[in-house]
Amino acid sequence: MAFKMRTSKFRHVFGTPLKKDQCYDNIRISKSSLDSTFCAVNTKFVAIITESGGGGAFLILPIAKTGRVERDHPMVTGHKSTVLDIKWCPHNDNVIASGSEDCSIKVWQIPDDGLTTNLTDEAVELLGHQRRVHSIEWHPSALNLLLSTGADNIIILWNVGTSEALVEVALADLCISMSFNYDGTKFVTTSKDKMIRVFNTRTGAVEKEAKGHGGAKPSQAVFLKNNKIFTTGFSKMSERQYALWDVDDLSEPMNIEMIDNSNGVIFPFYDPDTNMVWLCGKGDSIIRFYEVTEEAPFxxxxxxxxxxxxxxxxxxxxxxxxxxxxxxxxxxYKLLNNGLCEVIPFTVPRKSDLFQDDLYPDTAGDVAACTGDEFMSGAKSDPCLISLKQGYVPTKKDQLATVRKSNVLDTPTKTVQRAAPQATAASSNGAAEAQSSVAPAQAIAPAPAGPALPADFDPAALLDDIRKLKLIVKAHERRIKTLEDKVAQFEANTSEEEEQA
Known part of the structure; x- marks a missing residue:
């Protein structure tokens, strides 16, 4: 029987690096040892994490303005420590989020023409993590939802528009990578404890979990469109490998293959339109690409x-x-050790100049399917698709609008003053719930007969500081609870061992 070669329209895809003057040169790329891609791209800009003294910074370079980047080129410089991860908003090409060693997440509004001066003032600051924030992910279809994780072993789903933490998940060990599924109703994580976990985005509940790659080095995961999960990691013999998992049954992988014996972490990039996975290893000079299908070996x-x-x-x-x-x-957009950002287009050879429908099915556009509140209420969240036949035309976007959820700490000074007598009444009546919600307002409300406040007194700034302190205290409480659970588990295991002995 003659051997039949598997046919694929992507078998002859080839990459051709652009010339140096069509790339970006003279960039001080971050020397952080963290396993991060250091680069984020959209239709308008290239963002690159850079070395910066006295804080954290990243470059914003317009796609069309290639060539040498001057040393004094304007940067985003608002973080107090090293920037670890950056991600462009999928629904607004002028909005980018960054996570940092300073434990904060900041969201920035970038002008259409790029930066002309250093950008130090963020549009939104999200405070809730107690230790460094090393990974962030935007929701693929719901507006202003952002997922973050840090070295405090906490995952938080944020509503960026209201600066509100919607869902918080405490893990037993460090989360290494995260990825949403196609409609964003689930997300998958890989952790230092070698486990793969699938979470419900709206509730934070663990739906599935299983042991992943056996090696101790970090593994990465990406959620595929067909209810599958693609992971990269290491075997117990430190061989690099990839695996494909069925979300409905994580007991064992559908397929697992060894790649090579190198030691760099492999980052998987997924294209849901072609169902192709691209593997880019840190420290490698190779980009491998695969096609995922429904027939074995998948x-x-x-x-x-x-x-x-x-x-x-x-x-x-x-x-x-x-x-x-x-x-x-x-x-x-490949960052090299010599400071060059190399641009590598990959093309499928076709003789016809006509639009190739089979290569370009309708793809996710820049319009969100629903708001964050609608998503959390159960709204359908399949991405809004657009055709590329006439070319991509971006929709007009307004400035990032943020509205904090109203609470007693966010009310104007006059309202706070009126709330003070209610606090006294509540305490006299023994209403603990009313007392806890209004007491902070009573503390900051100026007493009618008290001394005059200084001319530069800013009640809004004071209220904002109190809000931040409450978030920090809440993060401490989560951390303490996690440590208490670990101690209790350790004591229980010790007792069982003593009984067995």
């Missing part, structure tokens, strides 16, 4: 791209930013 190796220089970081262009006229199906 993950099919296609080809690889190899260059002379190894990659320090990498970013992938969203589908709506590609050149459909040249059959471009992907574009990577």
């Amino acid at each position: 993950v099919h190796y296609l080809n690889l791209f190899q260059s002379k220089e190894s990659q320090r970081g990498i970013g992938m262009m969203p589908k709506r930013g590609l050149n459909v006229n040249s059959c471009e199906i992907n574009r990577f």
